Structures are given as C-alpha cells and as structure tokens.
Amino acid sequence: MCQAGGMRADARKNYDHLLEVARGVVAEHGADASLRDIARRAGVGLGTLYRHFPTREALLEALLRTSFDELTAHAADLERTGTPEEALLTWVRDCTRFTTTYHGVTEIMVAAIEAPDSALHASCVALRAAGARLLLRAQEAGVARPGMDGTDLFALIAALAWLGDQAALAPRAEHLFDVIAVPALGGRDVVRGTA
Amino acid sequence: MCQAGGMRADARKNYDHLLEVARGVVAEHGADASLRDIARRAGVGLGTLYRHFPTREALLEALLRTSFDELTAHAADLERTGTPEEALLTWVRDCTRFTTTYHGVTEIMVAAIEAPDSALHASCVALRAAGARLLLRAQEAGVARPGMDGTDLFALIAALAWLGDQAALAPRAEHLFDVIAVPALGGRDVVRGTA
C-alpha cells in the first residue's frame, strides 16, 4: 500500500531494511519498542523512519498485515472444511496465539477497531468480520451462545491474548483458554466433561 | 506501614499531601502518570516524592491499600450473608468495577502477584485468597466450575477489568461480564436463560 511502484531505489531499500529490523526489535521489546533504536540498528536516520512510517501504528500495520490476511484466510478455510464448533474454537485459539507473538499488540488492536484513522483499523475490522462469520455459523448450528456478536468475540480473543502477554499468567494460557473461552463460546465443556 | 509514628512533622505533611495529589492525578492520567507532574502539583521536589515512595508501585500501594482491604472484607461479608453463587458473582463484579477505577492498574496487579518484591504483592495475594474462598464455596455447592483455582479467578477478573479499561470496549463492559464471566463461572446462564 505504501511501497508502490513509484519509489526511488534507495528509498525502497531503506523501507524494506527498516521493516526487517523492526520485526526483530518488536519481537524482542514489544510493540512499544524504541523507534530511535530501530532506526539506529537499521543504520538509518530517525527522519527516514518517520517518513516511511509516520506513525508507530503505520509501522506495526506493515509488520502485521500479512499475518492478519493469513488469519482471515484461515477463517475462510475452516468455515469450509471443519464443523462449526471446531472451526470457531480453533480459529479463536489460533488468533490468540498469534496476537501473543508480539507483546503489547493486543491493546493497540482493540484501540484500532474503533479508530477509523488508525493504520490498523481496516485489518482489525476484517478480522472481526471473519470471526463474526464463524460465530454466526456456530450459533446457527446451535453450538455457540446466542447473544454474542463479532465485537464480543473480538473482545474475548483480545482478553485471552492479553492474559497470555502477562508474564505471570503466560504459563497457564492454555488452561485459561479452556476455563474462559470454551464455556463462553458454549462449546463442549472440556473441564466438566458434561454437555 | 510507612507513615509510622516516628516521622518528622514536615515529612508527614508532605507525605499526606503527596498522596492526596497523587490520587487525583492517577485518577485522571492512569497508573503511569508522570511522577514529576505529581511532585510539581504537590509543590514538592522530585526527591521528596522518591524518598516517600521509592517506587511507583509503592505509591500505588499507598493509594489502593484501603480499597483492597475493603474488597477482601467485602468477600468475607458476602460469604456470610449470601448464597454461594450470588456471593461469587457479585464479588467478581465488584472487583472488576473497582479495578477499572484507575486506568492501567490491572496490568500492575497481575505482575505483582508473582513478584514478591512488589509493594503490591501482599495486597494482591490477599485478594486472590479472598476470591479463592468464595470460589471454593461455590464449587462445593455445585454452582461453580471445578478445575478452576484462585489464580484462574484472579486472571478472569483481571481480563474483565482490562477490557473495561479499553475505551473501545468500555461501553459494553457489563455485557461482556455476562457473556464471559458468567458462563466461565458456571453460574446461571443469563443469556440463554437455560440451566
């Protein structure tokens, strides 16, 4: 979207390199990593970084775009190949797992979904829509709680991802998924073992 | 614990005033408010603030201590006066409501529960214990999901409080409570209306 064809050669090189370096730094230090540090490690002036990515969110958007697209595509796959219940649960699980990849991304995502100006807005809305489809399908099949909408599902995923981001709770992330997400979605109760 | 008897008069005055000012600033700007700003507004040097509250968490601890104590006491009350199910649900609701009072406190609380050196550690552990009692009582009465422990409950409360802290989701905080917390706790399903 940004690195369109009409871009000077040196500019494109810096853009790509910056993105590559940023991926590493963000993976290590989280979404609020020092932009100055990213520029420094990329051997590039701070102004260069800000011209290519005028906003921290613009940088994150470039970083996450492909993963987001994969997740929405994944939802479509599951909708075609799996049972409604299974599809919903595994997609939610995969979403929370991915969101935990970069620390601090969750917060930015939930902020973006209600902020049309955010660079991440479109991606987040698409993600919510994909989840809503899966949820609706499961509800129609009677295997998911009615009275829940796409935003609720988005919030549920965000909450679980946030829990996984907290060092103190990360070890029991999967258990928390069983204890919180599964009953909330109305799926088979893996803890009680009843219906 | 800090403002013991043996304190110089001017020191005590500064301590109290600082705390009062901090309450306002934290209420307005959240848990990561500028300490410099707090000192400035209190008409006090930065060194003074740091001597009385060597750590941001120490300041928050002083700010939240009484509320925490009230919440644990509240749990004991509910245990005595209410049904196991009702007691658990209302306590969890009250906890999440309070935690949302100061923005950003949730994150610090979950970090504190596994960090014995944190000034907030004791309070958080006490809170978890109070919740665990209520949970156990409800489990024994068969109105709460087994396989859940005090830490899970703490995490659930934290997740809900975090959701309530997000501007984009705050309006549906109560709905999210019904959709996430109620089924997770195994209480009556207010959405479906079935057992």
Add this chain to the structure above:
DNA sequence: TGACACACGGAGCACCGCTCCGAATATTCT
C-alpha cells in the same frame, strides 16, 4: 550531463524516570 525533485540524517525541543548531594530545617540536648 545538468537540473530538479526527492530522500536522507540528525540537531533540537519538551518530556520522562531516576539518582545524588548541598542546603535548609525540625528536633533534641545542654
């Protein structure tokens, strides 16, 4: 090859957390 538009880099501003120490002052002792 020359001209021009564009990209580059970093100095600069205001803010942050946190430390450290000379100056001021409450307290206590004589």
Add this chain to the structure above:
DNA sequence: AGAATATTCGGAGCGGTGCTCCGTGTGTCA
C-alpha cells in the same frame, strides 16, 4: 535560649523517549 545533630528538602543532572524540521546529499529523467 542556643547549639549540635539528624532528617528532610529540592532540584540539577544523566540518559533515555517521541516527534519535527530543515540543510544537505543523491537517484532519476530529460
């Protein structure tokens, strides 16, 4: 009362941050 002492005060200073702005350097195209 006045002096000695122990504490407290306050802010300068350090290294970091986000972000802007503009003189300089350099690809690109006629």
